Amino acid sequence: MTEPLLEGQAPDGTLGFLHVDMDAFFAACELLRHPELREEPVVVGGTGDRGVVAAASYVARSYGIRSAMGSTQARRLCPSVVFLPGDHAYYSAVSARIMELFGQVTPLVEPLSLDEAFLDVRGALRGQDQAQAMAVELRRVVFEQEGLTCSVGVATNKFLAKLATERAKPTPSRQGPVFGSGVFVVEAGTELAFLSPMPVRDLWGVGPATEKKLSRMGIETVADLRTQPVERLRSGLGTSAGEHLHQLAHARDHRPVVANQRAKSIGHEETFRTDLREPAALHRELVRMVDAVASRLHRAKIAGKTVTLKVRFASFETVTRSVTLPEVTASAHVLREATTRLLSGVETSEGVRLLGVSVSQLGQPVARQLSLDEVGRRSVVEADAIVEAIRDRFGSHAIGPAALTDPGGGLDRKVAGQRSWGPDDS
Numbered sequence: 001m002t003e004p005l006l007e008g009q010a011p012d013g014t015l016g017f018l019h020v021d022m023d024a025f026f027a028a029c030e031l032l033r034h035p036e037l038r039e040e041p042v043v044v045g046g047t048g049d050r051g052v053v054a055a056a057s058y059v060a061r062s063y064g065i066r067s068a069m070g071s072t073q074a075r076r077l078c079p080s081v082v083f084l085p086g087d088h089a090y091y092s093a094v095s096a097r098i099m100e101l102f103g104q105v106t107p108l109v110e111p112l113s114l115d116e117a118f119l120d121v122r123g124a125l126r127g128q129d130q131a132q133a134m135a136v137e138l139r140r141v142v143f144e145q146e147g148l149t150c151s152v153g154v155a156t157n158k159f160l161a162k163l164a165t166e167r168a169k170p171t172p173s174r175q176g177p178v179f180g181s182g183v184f185v186v187e188a189g190t191e192l193a194f195l196s197p198m199p200v201r202d203l204w205g206v207g208p209a210t211e212k213k214l215s216r217m218g219i220e221t222v223a224d225l226r227t228q229p230v231e232r233l234r235s236g237l238g239t240s241a242g243e244h245l246h247q248l249a250h251a252r253d254h255r256p257v258v259a260n261q262r263a264k265s266i267g268h269e270e271t272f273r274t275d276l277r278e279p280a281a282l283h284r285e286l287v288r289m290v291d292a293v294a295s296r297l298h299r300a301k302i303a304g305k306t307v308t309l310k311v312r313f314a315s316f317e318t319v320t321r322s323v324t325l326p327e328v329t330a331s332a333h334v335l336r337e338a339t340t341r342l343l344s345g346v347e348t349s350e351g352v353r354l355l356g357v358s359v360s361q362l363g364q365p366v367a368r369q370l371s372l373d374e375v376g377r378r379s380v381v382e383a384d385a386i387v388e389a390i391r392d393r394f395g396s397h398a399i400g401p402a403a404l405t406d407p408g409g410g411l412d413r414k415v416a417g418q419r420s421w422g423p424d425d426s
Helices: 025-035 069-079 088-103 130-146 158-168 191-195 208-216 221-228 229-235 239-248 280-301 332-344 372-393
Strands: 016-023 041-046 054-055 082-084 109-113 115-120 150-156 182-184 264-274 304-313 317-329 352-360
Touching: 016 130, 016 158, 025 041, 025 054, 025 088, 041 069, 054 069, 088 109, 088 115, 088 130, 115 158, 130 150, 130 182, 150 158, 158 182, 158 191, 191 221, 208 229, 229 239, 239 280, 264 280, 264 304, 280 332, 280 352, 304 332, 317 332, 332 352
Parallel strands: 041 082, 150 182
Antiparallel strands: 016 115, 016 150, 041 054, 109 115, 264 352, 304 317, 304 352
16 A cells, blocks of 8 residues: 655655766766776875875776775775876866756756756656656766766655665776666655665764664664654754654655755865974965955855864864854955964964865845945955956966965965865875
8 A cells, every 4th residue: 555645745746856966976077088097997086195085986986995085095995096186177167067957957956066966846747757757868968968977866855866866876897887777766655665774874964973872772774763752862862863863764854955055155175295383384375275265255246254264183183263254255355364363373383284264154245334444444355356356357377465476486376176185196
């Protein structure tokens, strides 16, 4: 007998939610440019001892290499692995074209990252069984237009669609990806049967700590979780987490697909090849971070109010310091002042492994009349605007802070995605 419709599904039980995930996106993009490497184990990431794997081809995955793994470990698993540097601008351009293809199916597209998005296609359906056909057609169009493959999960809500995508993914082999259908559908009425055998770690929000707590409570699978009274989950996990997992165990997800979501923060962070201790070296890196963040804020035509500094030491201990400004800003000068004050309050003699700057509480820049004691700062604000205008016209490396001048007379500016996955060997 078909189970009753669950709360959180589409009102009519329609299979109207798609989750699309590009297959090994960064690595696949690189293989388009390097087809001679298709049968080789390819990794995109930092090549140095402190590098991290950003993406691994399916050949590389067959050796046990995965994203977020240290580059040194990847080499141990496969000494013949081929490392390629990341090209964030290239991936962003490909992603923009793919998202545009999604937008031709439905205006309700919610990107989660460069290579992943939710689509609500209920308004585009002309029949009850059409969602699967739409998913198949979407895969065909993406491959035809971009030469890349993707996997699609189809379900009655976002949570189930994302889990379904994992069932649609190719499997790794030494010859490359082994494709299945590429589309997996959780039919309406089968949601609980789909979820029940899954380990609780597969649920959104269950990390290692929560998994241990659940295990101590005798809960290993989603079926185990569903049998628990919500009061016990609240008591063992906390009110919010307990209620959240209770809902997921019953396949309930009320979240809509939200198109045109604004970023919650803009930032940059970088792991250094060697630990930095000298104040001058740290200050230079801080200037690079702030310059990059301010430039991104300018291009996005937004500003932020809360400035956060992240410092990771040689011991891997990580501290963050934040300050909330009186008003939103995109000024490099204002952000530099704020982060310099934050850094001065952190003891860095141990050595800094990673430094990061981010701006949150984003909103539209506010124009207002300066008070008499602020008039002297007008030239600073105007200078920031002139710098960005020059970059808009002549390129991002046309002008920048004097502190970032390299020995050859060029500018050592940080750009989006640069060294995001750790330092390289050279």
